[in-house]
Amino acid sequence: EVQVVESGGGLVKPGGSLRLSCVSSGFIFSSYTMGWVRQAPGKGLEWVSSITSNSRYIDSADSVKGRFTISRDNAKNSLYLQMNSLRAEDTAIYYCAREERISVGLNQYTVFDVWGQGTVVTVSS
C-alpha cells in the first residue's frame, strides 16, 4: 500500500524548535519530489515547503523561509521538516505529501497525490 506517515508533532513554546518526520512505503521514495502542507485551526490548506528527489532543489513559502528547513534521507525513505523560531501562527496540522507529475498531452502537471494523516503542532506558552 502506498502511504506516508508523519510523526514528531507536539506542544512547543514560542521561539522553540521541533522536527517533523515522514516515513514512506509502497513506492520508490527516491524518485519523487516531496512536500509539506499545513492547515491551521479553522483555516485552509497552505503549502509549506518542497524538496526534489535528489535534494537539489528546495522551495519554501515566504512565511517559513529562514525558520523551517526541509530535508530527506532516501536511504531511510524519510522526509523531515526542521522548524525553528516557532510562532503561534505556526500552529497547525502538518501533512506530508507526495508530488506527482502527470503528463496530459504535451504538458506536465504537478499534484499532491499521496497524503499522510498529519501531525499536530501547537505553539503556545
Place this chain on the structure above:
Amino acid sequence: IQMTQSPSSLSASVGDRVTITCRASQYISTYLNWYQKKPGKAPNLLIYAASSLQGGVPFRFSGSGSGTDFTLTISSLQPEDFATYYCQQSYRTPWTFGQGTKVEIK
C-alpha cells in the same frame, strides 16, 4: 498567485447539482487541481489539469475552465460528498490553495 473560491460555504441536498468556482489572480492555463477534505482525514485529489479525473474518483465529479476561471461540479450530491473542497494552482511556486468551500447538508 492568489486563488479565490466562491461560495465559502453552501447547503445542498442529496441529489442536488453543486457548482463551486475558483478564480486565479493571474493566468494559470489549466494548471488547476481540486481536492476534497473531510475533518480528521487527509486531503484527497479529485481533479487535475482543470478537468482530468483522478483515478478512483466517481464520475459525478467534473472540472472545467482555463486561464483564470474554473469550476468544480458534482452532478448528483451523495452523502459522502459533504466535505470542504479546495482548488490549488500548480502553475508556479509557491503553490497556493483557495480558502475552501464547505458543502453542508441542507
